[in-house]
Amino acid sequence: MRQKINDDSQLPWVEKYRPQRLEDLVAHENIINIITNLIDNDNLPHLLLYGPPGTGKTSTIVAAAKRMYGASKYNSMTLELNASDARGINVVRNEIKEFAGTKQLFSKGIKLIILDEADAMTNDAQFALRRVIEKYTKNARFCLICNYVSKIIPALQSRCTRFRFAPLLPDQIRGRLEEVAKEEKVPLTEDGVEAILDLSCGDMRRVLNLLQSTAMSNLPSTSTSTSTDMEIDGDEKTTTTTIPVDETAVYLTSGSPLPKDIDIILSSLLNDTFRDSNTKICNLCSTKGYALVDVLQLLTLKLCTMTGLDSIPLGKLLDGMSQVECRLATNGTEEKIQTASLVGIFIETRQLMEM
Numbered sequence: 001m002r003q004k005i006n007d008d009s010q011l012p013w014v015e016k017y018r019p020q021r022l023e024d025l026v027a028h029e030n031i032i033n034i035i036t037n038l039i040d041n042d043n044l045p046h047l048l049l050y051g052p053p054g055t056g057k058t059s060t061i062v063a064a065a066k067r068m069y070g071a072s073k074y075n076s077m078t079l080e081l082n083a084s085d086a087r088g089i090n091v092v093r094n095e096i097k098e099f100a101g102t103k104q105l106f107s108k109g110i111k112l113i114i115l116d117e118a119d120a121m122t123n124d125a126q127f128a129l130r131r132v133i134e135k136y137t138k139n140a141r142f143c144l145i146c147n148y149v150s151k152i153i154p155a156l157q158s159r160c161t162r163f164r165f166a167p168l169l170p171d172q173i174r175g176r177l178e179e180v181a182k183e184e185k186v187p188l189t190e191d192g193v194e195a196i197l198d199l200s201c202g203d204m205r206r207v208l209n210l211l212q213s214t215a216m217s218n219l220p221s222t223s224t225s226t227s228t229d230m231e232i233d234g235d236e237k238t239t240t241t242t243i244p245v246d247e248t249a250v251y252l253t254s255g256s257p258l259p260k261d262i263d264i265i266l267s268s269l270l271n272d273t274f275r276d277s278n279t280k281i282c283n284l285c286s287t288k289g290y291a292l293v294d295v296l297q298l299l300t301l302k303l304c305t306m307t308g309l310d311s312i313p314l315g316k317l318l319d320g321m322s323q324v325e326c327r328l329a330t331n332g333t334e335e336k337i338q339t340a341s342l343v344g345i346f347i348e349t350r351q352l353m354e355m
């Protein structure tokens with residue numbers, strides 16, 4: 001046998017580091033406390049967890065279920081369904097009926113049914129689900145999970161206790177990120193941390209995926225480098241990365257434009273002639289492989305925080321840029337023409353400011 005890989009080592013880090021206990025979740029302390037109390041008092045209502053992706057909704061309910069049932073009974077007492085499943089509400093209804101309707105021979109207790117992506121259900125399906133929930137309330141608790149609470153019909157909302165999962169704060173992410181990097185022996189620099197925080201927008205799944213993909217793409221090749229030690233010796237497997245995960249590496253991996261390139265683009269848009277600016281931006285985008293839509297997004301953020309730009313020209317620029325973005329979202333647009341259009345908007349606004 002050349003190599004022994006334990007189960008964990010092949011898991012993506014988002015799964016490997018999924019919090020197993022409620023105490024392990026690094027944010028939403030209030031929600032965790034309330035849910036813990038409800039469980040400990042045997043008083044769990046139907047739940048509706050909502051908020052953007054990667055904020056710990058699934059992790060919270062899975063950890064809560066493990067607290068309620070213990071690892072041994074977790075599987076027999078919990079049913080996880082994807083509510084948006086194309087097979088429709090009838091299948092969901094049948095699975096729920098089968099699960100909630102079967103009595104446990106030796107263990108009592110209320111079962112838990114987790115319905116992920118509930119906001120992708122049609123209104124009809126949601127009305128049907130309302131009846132299902134009513135019917136099985138004696139034997140089961142339901143936990144609906146979704147991104148957009150407004151897409152859940154009021155009749156369902158009112159049957160659940162709602163909890164909103166906000167994007168994680170940088171300080172909450174930072175600790176966890178550094179912990180994982182240490183555990184995986186990834187040399188993570190301070191500007192690397194900042195880059196991951198900037199790009200992930202409070203989504204912990206993106207944080208871990210970005211860390212892992214950057215660390216992987218940074219691994220020096222074993223055949224050419226002496227600095228990587230991938231010695232497989234009996235049961236031991238050591239992997240040491242010596243190339244640091246820094247700002248440049250993170251941005252390159254994510255495909256997102258580097259902040260310094262955005263500075264170059266903005267400076268050119270504000271100072272160069274039409275022709276120079278257009279050529280510079282086209283060249284930069286094609287050599288670095290940037291998508292214009294990513295450039296636009298970062299330019300917008302930059303412009304909004306820039307001092308010294310009056311509201312009227314700023315509004316004009318943002319309006320023009322939003323139109324370029326809208327056109328880019330339509331199939332069949334040509335990036336080069338849209339780049340020229342972006343430059344044109346800046347030139348026009350600059351002329352107005354000089355008048």
Ligand SMILES: Nc1ncnc2c1ncn2[C@@H]1O[C@H](COP(=O)(O)OP(=O)(O)O)[C@@H](O)[C@H]1O
Pocket residue numbers: 013014015017018019024025026027028052053054055056057058059060165176204205208
């Ligand atoms: N609050 C948190 N504390 C620690 N890790 C988290 C937290 N939220 C998310 N994660 C990480 O992100 C991954 C995705 O979280 P998940 O619970 O599936 O998010 P959601 O269901 O909100 O999209 C988890 O595997 C975990 O590694």
Ligand SMILES: [Mg+2]
Pocket residue numbers: 057058059116145
């Ligand atoms: Mg989820």
